[in-house]
Amino acid sequence: MASVNTKFKESQRFNQWWMWSLLLLIFFSPLLFNLKSLWHNGYAATFSKGLIAHFVTIGLCIVFFALLKMETTINREGIRIRYFPFFTKNFAWKDIADIEEVTYTLRQVRGWGLRYRTKFGTVYNVRGKHGIHFHLKDGKEYLIGTQKTAEAKAIIEKHLPIKP
Secondary structure: OOOOOOOEEEEEEOOOHHHHHHHHHHHHHHHHHOHHHHHHHOOHHHOOHHHHHHHHHHHHHHHHHHHOEEEEEEOOOEEEEEEEOOEEEEEEHHHEEEEEEEEOOHHHHOOOEEEEEEOOEEEEEOOOOEEEEEEEOOOOEEEEEOOOHHHHHHHHHHHOOOOO
């Protein structure tokens, strides 16, 4: 007999095409702006310490964004958020006063990533405009962005009713 799924798991990354295009443009910009010099003087002649520092710094930023990941798990214990490589945070059902699904704008949450002191309290998001907003019994508020609102809502309703 098949059991009803009582667990929600979502993994999100910063994989917006425009962000990666911008990072790659910044990475290769010294080469693009110095094509004439590269052509006439040779490749090795144009590599200065500043240029090497540029490639190392932007290269590390690219690696950082490639590794950055937000994982959300909702199960019978509660809600768990893991923002790799920084932290993991757990919210037990017994500590949650109320919860609702919301649609938000980037202006309301001031961008993507980890945001403090927004209209929704502390925000964890990577992309999109949908999330799960909840209040803890101690008065703190959190918003977790999700691309799978319906699936998250279905699991949450099994554990804690969502207000209409």
